[in-house]
Amino acid sequence: MDERRISFAVKDLSVDFNGFKAVNGMNLSVYKGELRVLLGANGAGKTTLMDLISGRTKSTGGKVLLNDKEITNWEEHLISRAGIGRKFQIPNVFKELTVRQNFLIADCKETRVLPNIVRGSHRELPDHIARVVELTELYDFLGTEAATLSHGQTQWLEIGMLLVQNPDIILLDEPTAGMTAHETRKTAEIITRLKGRHTILVVEHDMAFVRSICETITVMHHGQNLAEGTVTEIENSAEVQAAYLGSAGIGHA
Amino acid sequence: MTDMLSQQNFERLAYVAFIAFIFSMPLFLDEFGLNRFSKYLVYGMLGIAISLAWGYAGILNLGQGLFFGIGAYAMAFSLKLAASSTAGGKTPIPDFMVVNAEPNAIPELSSITTGSWIWVPFQSQWFGVAMALAVPAILAGLIAYTLGRSRVSGVYVAIITLALVLLVRLIVIDQQQVTSGFNGLTDLAWFNLFGLELDPYAKSTYLIIAFALTIVLLIARWLVSTRAGLVLQGIRDNEVRARYLGYSVVSYQIFFFVVSAMIAGLAGVLYVVAAEFASPTFLDIAFSITMVVWAAVGGRASLLGACIGAIGLNFIGATLSETESLMNAWQLIIGLIFIVVVLWLPRGLAGLASDLADRFVTRADDSKWNRFKSVKHTQSPANR
Structure with a gap:
């Protein structure tokens, strides 16, 4: 058809x-x-x-x-x-880790243990992550523990992590739940961009x-x-x- | 950014100070004190192993004594043989086997008692060391794989590991003709390190143990600072999210659990070198739980903290138990310390130290101002 x-x-x-x-x-x-x-x-x-x-x-x-x-x-x-990547209805991020660490883990082209030991951690955020950080307005919160972010910021952090993960298919479960009008508009903007x-x-x-x-x-x-x-x-x-x-x-x- | 740098500097400083401290001990202690302190260093190594498994991998292992005990026995097998003479055959026979042997058994390791053949390769002390690392590694891999596959977590892992160490303790006690049972293995030879006999009371032995602890500490620190270490912390925090990013949770847990077990095995080797015995008490549940207490007091999420916690609590315990007026109360005092830490310092002494460092080292007003600015910044939608 x-x-x-x-x-x-x-x-x-x-x-x-x-x-x-x-x-x-x-x-x-x-x-x-x-x-x-x-x-x-x-x-x-x-x-x-x-x-x-x-x-x-x-x-x-x-x-x-x-x-x-x-x-x-x-x-x-x-x-x-x-x-296939997914965003949960209730924000699902690494709460005890900083926003920066959340993004670094989401950059998951290499998922095996041993190569990840040899690689070491990034000091500087790679460009493709920095762009997402900018888009999700989390730049000033990179060193903040995710648990202390506001609800809307946590939602964006999760969406941002999905963008860094960059899967072919994205499952979004109520991405704007609990967001302010401004945040909802911005989220719609991000999603339209992904289309x-x-x-x-x-x-x-x-x-x-x-x-x-x-x-x-x-x-x-x-x-x-x-x-x-x-x-x-x-x-x-x-x-x-x-x-x-x-x-x-x-x-x- | 500034906070992070000074945090990092503070941590680096703490590591340097600790390493300098342990290497300077020979200046302050006599040979008996030094020998005792070398055992504390071994406990410190166990603290690191617990911190890695519990603090970083999120696996509360109440049976770490299993890996420590296996390491200790593997080393003790070799050192026992080195101290034994033959009993009419070609191979050395440990004294307890002679006692346990059947009247007409051939006096060779391969046949003197049921199962004594297992001792044969331990005539090489390096085989003992290799087994002290390999057996805990393999066992830990199997445990982590089985538990991870069936998604057993939290308190169930603790119970299963607890049961395992009990089980092995029973076997060790039961198989007296192979393990010397309750009595443990005593009258051991000194370890021969490329011609250097490791006299437990010699300065050189202390320094070698201090060196081993330093290496283990630095390797563990490096491992958790890699990307794999970061992913592991993510897994501890939120397994579901980690899976949805494509990470195999069980692989990461296996890897770090195995490393933790090998550290415990190495600690067993060094303990036997320093203490000259191995005994089923290493496999007591109380001992395994005590290790967890050390790590909790020191700070389980900090390798150095857990290490210092182990050394410090043992030092305090020994000092208190030798102070006449406190002889009967020292365990109570250790218990109190534990309760105070758990109630008021959930991140242990290491957490307290890092908070204090935050307060004094960084300029508090400066970071507050930054946060204030950034909040203002994101709240105005016109900005971007």
Whole structure:
């Protein structure tokens, strides 16, 4: 149906937590360079889907494909090396280390132990990291322990680490959660800049934000792919409206 | 930036002062004092091993005595043989084996008691040293691999390592015909270092142990300063994030756990050289836990801190136990020190020292001003 190449896909993916199917026969294909938004009410399985794609949770059925290669239930670090990076909903950084150290670890082209012993630590930040530090406005905080950063700064630190890691595919779980208006705008700017260079799957509820960054939306409901389409199609879909009945509507899910 | 540089200078200064201190001890102590202090240095080495595993790799090993004990026994096997004479055969036979032998057993190492063949290669003292490093390394690798694979962490690791050291202690005591059981190995020969006999009471022996400690300290310090050391600290802090950056958590933990075990093994070798015995008490749980206390008091996240903690607590303990009025209370005092440190100095004495250095060495107003400026800076959105 589409001539673009598929970057990653899930086929009939399911996970069963003692009888509760958080993801239940999910299908999804995301094209190379696409920015896809994942919508869904709380408990629809969005975060679990990201856990399954990135290997944190082992699936009980179905497949995850990366460039047509099956990576189902690989270990997290191998999936990461294969090119999938992730930002968590709750900021997930190295809290006891300084911002500089966080960035240095994120620069992970070499992941093996022995070469990393021979290499030694950088004194100066390499240019490609310095650029990200500038972009995320963390320059004055390089020597600060990550635990003492504000919430928004921690979110950016994690996004910044993803940029340094530079994976083909980026999974973003509510990147603007808890951010101020200025921070949200800036984050949208950063994400828009990534579009095209990376394939991005993002869980986001802020519809203004979604409208400004994305072409295709996938709506999840009860662990399945309920609907897929443009913003307008989704907003007018009877199916989606029915699924959201009872909750406050798309914008507030 | 200035804070960081002076922190670094402070650390460098502390290392230099410590090394100068241990090498100057022969000026102040007589041979008995020196011999005793060389054992403290060995404990200091154990402190480094604990700090590396616990402070940097985040693996609380309550069985470090296992690696220390294996190192000690491997060395003692060799030094025992060097001090033993033959019992009618060609190979030297340790005295306890003669006692334990069956009446008509052939008096050779390969056959005198069940399992005594294991002693045969230890006729070379360098084989003893090699085993003192290799066996702890292999064992540590297996433990870290197994625990890492099954994602066992935290208190469970502590319990499993504790159980392991107990298990080995039981075996050592049980296999008396090979290990001399409860009695341990005594009447050992001196280690022969390329022709130099290491008399435990000689200045040269002390200096060699001090030199070994210095080398171990510097190597460990270098290891944690590499990129791998940085990644390891990241793993300790947040395993999930490290995995998502593509690092194999278990590989890093194995590597540093193995290094820590080899340091403990080397400490076992040096302890036997200085103390001239090996005993199952090395495998007591209490001893392994004591090591953790040394590191906690000194500062587990600081290699030098943990090392000084071990030396200092042993020195204080020995001094107190010899002071008549405190003879019965010294363990209480050590216990109190531990409680005070855990409650008020979670980063140990090393953390306290680095905080003090921060306060006095760097110009406090200056760094505050910088932070103030930077906060202002990022808060105005028009800036960038």
